[in-house]
Amino acid sequence: MFMVKYILRNAFRHKLRSLLTVTGVAIAILAFGLLRTLVGLWYLGVESSSSTRLVTRNAISLVFSLPISYKERIRQIPGVTRVGAMNWFGGIYVTEKNFFPNFAVEPRAYLDLYPEFLLTPEEQKGFVLDRQGAVVGRKLAAKYGWKLGDRVVLKGTIFPGQWEFVIRGIYRGAQRSTDETQFFFNWDYLNETLRRTIPRRADQVGIFVVGVSNPEQAAEVAQAIDTRFKNSLAETMSETEKAFQLSFVAMTEAIMIAIKIVSYVVIVIIMVVAANTMAMTARERIAEYATLKTLGFRWHHIAGAVFGESLFIAILGGVAGVMGTFPVASVIEKELSQFFPVFHVTTATTLLQLAAAAIVGVTASIFPTWRASTIRIADGLRRIG
Amino acid sequence: MSDNGNIVTLRNVTKSYRRGSQLVPVLEDISFAIRSGEFLALMGPSGSGKSTLLNLIAGIDKVDSGSIEIGGCEITTLGDAELAGWRALNVGFVFQFYNLIPVLTAYENVELPLLLTGLSRRERREHVEAALEIVNLADRMDHRPSQLSGGQQQRVAIARAVVTDPAILVADEPTGDLDRVSAGEILALMDQLVQDFHKTIIMVTHDPRAAEKAHVIRHLEKGLLTDG
Numbered sequence: 199m200f201m202v203k204y205i206l207r208n209a210f211r212h213k214l215r216s217l218l219t220v221t222g223v224a225i226a227i228l229a230f231g232l233l234r235t236l237v238g239l240w241y242l243g244v245e246s247s248s249s250t251r252l253v254t255r256n257a258i259s260l261v262f263s264l265p266i267s268y269k270e271r272i273r274q275i276p277g278v279t280r281v282g283a284m285n286w287f288g289g290i291y292v293t294e295k296n297f298f299p300n301f302a303v304e305p306r307a308y309l310d311l312y313p314e315f316l317l318t319p320e321e322q323k324g325f326v327l328d329r330q331g332a333v334v335g336r337k338l339a340a341k342y343g344w345k346l347g348d349r350v351v352l353k354g355t356i357f358p359g360q361w362e363f364v365i366r367g368i369y370r371g372a373q374r375s376t377d378e379t380q381f382f383f384n385w386d387y388l389n390e391t392l393r394r395t396i397p398r399r400a401d402q403v404g405i406f407v408v409g410v411s412n413p414e415q416a417a418e419v420a421q422a423i424d425t426r427f428k429n430s431l432a433e434t435m436s437e438t439e440k441a442f443q444l445s446f447v448a449m450t451e452a453i454m455i456a457i458k459i460v461s462y463v464v465i466v467i468i469m470v471v472a473a474n475t476m477a478m479t480a481r482e483r484i485a486e487y488a489t490l491k492t493l494g495f496r497w498h499h500i501a502g503a504v505f506g507e508s509l510f511i512a513i514l515g516g517v518a519g520v521m522g523t524f525p526v527a528s529v530i531e532k533e534l535s536q537f538f539p540v541f542h543v544t545t546a547t548t549l550l551q552l553a554a555a556a557i558v559g560v561t562a563s564i565f566p567t568w569r570a571s572t573i574r575i576a577d578g579l580r581r582i583g
Numbered sequence: 584m585s586d587n588g589n590i591v592t593l594r595n596v597t598k599s600y601r602r603g604s605q606l607v608p609v610l611e612d613i614s615f616a617i618r619s620g621e622f623l624a625l626m627g628p629s630g631s632g633k634s635t636l637l638n639l640i641a642g643i644d645k646v647d648s649g650s651i652e653i654g655g656c657e658i659t660t661l662g663d664a665e666l667a668g669w670r671a672l673n674v675g676f677v678f679q680f681y682n683l684i685p686v687l688t689a690y691e692n693v694e695l696p697l698l699l700t701g702l703s704r705r706e707r708r709e710h711v712e713a714a715l716e717i718v719n720l721a722d723r724m725d726h727r728p729s730q731l732s733g734g735q736q737q738r739v740a741i742a743r744a745v746v747t748d749p750a751i752l753v754a755d756e757p758t759g760d761l762d763r764v765s766a767g768e769i770l771a772l773m774d775q776l777v778q779d780f781h782k783t784i785i786m787v788t789h790d791p792r793a794a795e796k797a798h799v800i801r802h803l804e805k806g807l808l809t810d811g
């Protein structure tokens with residue numbers, strides 16, 4: 199009881215110093231949380247990808263396409279439930295700054311293959327029936343104020359021209375992690391236009407999304423697809439959606455590792471700063487601790503007081519940092535949605551932040567705790583005046 | 584307590600400090616006794632070892648050789664933990680700079696030594712109030728040290744020293760930081776503790792007026808005791 203009182207009063211003894219330390223810890227923990235969230239996001243696409251979907255692409259590279267004729271042949275392979283063609287469209291809305299992913303997809307197949315995009319039956323029907331129909335994520339629609347029935351023009355980059363679409367559906371994600379910033383439109387619209395304008399580029403597919411009936415057989419089905427097209431003009435490369443996503447992630451993995459390291463460096467820096475402050479504080483109070491020892495208090499009382507104060511200040515900063523993380527994360531989600539479609543701070547990240555704060559408090563107190571608790575009384579008392 | 588009425592007995596006490604590779608003798612073969620209820624003043628030039636001697640008697644520093652017997656207990660044989668417990672029960676401390684804890688009120692400062700006893704909150708309150716009554720500061724118990732004058736702070740420190748009712752009080756230049764009037768009050772208080780409460784006081788001082796109050800004055804000169 200006394201210890202708690204003593205620790206609390208000590209913690210606010212130098213108000214400015216404590217405030218600065220708490221603020222420093224809070225900012226570090228906030229930065230740590232945001233960086234961890236960023237790293238987590240990178241892998242989120244992988245984790246939220248389905249294990250019942252395969253992606254089949256040209257074996258040479260993603261920039262080479264596959265003939266649409268492959269679709270039927272893939273469907274005939276045992277274990278395959280559905281096949282949908284898909285092309286990365288790369289269209290620009292008004293200016294290049296408004297980046298969001300947009301794809302040409304086959305509506306029926308796509309709606310079956312991606313149950314995590316939630317649409318009403320009417321929206322689904324509208325999308326399937328309208329050749330110029332498009333479906334957009336809820337966040338994307340909110341950002342540009344699109345409503346059902348609105349006309350939207352994208353400027354083609356890979357496929358030249360001005361492409362006009364009609365919003366037929368606005369999907370919600372089935373999970374918190376589902377990306378709600380995507381734009382899909384009818385693959386037939388793309389293909390038929392190409393037939394008229396650039397015939398040699400028609401009937402070409404970027405990737406096939408393949409549904410498998412049993413996830414456990416995914417590897418075998420992928421193997422069977424690739425065997426089927428062995429020695430043909432365009433050989434295929436099939437893998438689970440997860441593996442496909444990972445191949446993107448791998449490119450930037452080095453950056454992610456760097457960010458991870460930075461997130462820990464931030465913690466180490468604040469650790470050193472806090473340790474310095476705690477050492478300074480304990481040094482100023484050596485005579486006081488010696489007095490307490492004179493009165494019969496033991497080394498563990500003193501150690502408890504120093505340790506408790508350090509931990510208290512660090513946890514206070516940690517809690518402030520955690521509380522700051524959520525509003526900052528939602529600002530990022532709103533303002534930078536083209537880069538971070540979902541900037542969601544997970545419970546694991548919050549716990550990691552609090553653990554980091556506690557570790558800062560504990561480490562910062564080690565040296566001063568040891569100094570204060572082992573000081574000889576006679577030496578400590580001489581420090582006064 | 585020994586039968587001959589001596590509460591403190593030092594026999595051949597030596598103490599030296601290490602300064603770099605050199606061993607600097609501070610106290611050389613000190614032997615003397617203090618009678619129970621005695622008010623003893625320890626004088627001597629700066630650096631003569633007064634504080635060192637006082638610390639040894641109070642059990643906050645260790646002798647190199649020799650023995651110190653206090654109230655029948657040979658304290659030089661005690662370990663750190665036992666010594667801490669012994670100090671809490673048997674010795675009250677008064678320092679030149681009061682050494683109050685700044686974040687605690689006068690009441691809480693006086694209560695400190697009692698926290699190590701098994702007393703209930705109510706019993707502690709009675710003891711603290713009684714101690715503050717003795718030093719005439721009952722009306723200031725909620726004040727922090729920074730809200731009190733030097734003399735008042737020293738009186739709080741005296742209340743803290745006597746609250747566990749120890750037999751011995753040690754005081755290292757208790758008036759060294761005070762003006763004449765406050766110093767006079769403190770000395771009167773110490774006198775009262777000896778007269779009315781039969782405490783034994785060992786006081787280091789440079790102040791001849793303070794020494795006057797004592798029953799016995801001893802001089803320390805270069806680590807050797809000379810009678811005065």
Ligand SMILES: Nc1ncnc2c1ncn2[C@@H]1O[C@H](COP(=O)(O)OP(=O)(O)OP(=O)(O)O)[C@@H](O)[C@H]1O
Pocket residue numbers: 576577600601602609627628629630631632633634635636
């Ligand atoms: N921890 C220590 N390490 C080294 N030397 C010390 C230590 N403590 C005391 N001394 C030395 O021992 C000698 C006696 O010191 P002490 O503090 O007992 O003197 P004093 O008589 O109380 O002096 P003053 O009147 O100035 O308080 C001094 O020379 C001092 O420098």
Ligand SMILES: [Mg+2]
Pocket residue numbers: 633634635755
């Ligand atoms: Mg001294």
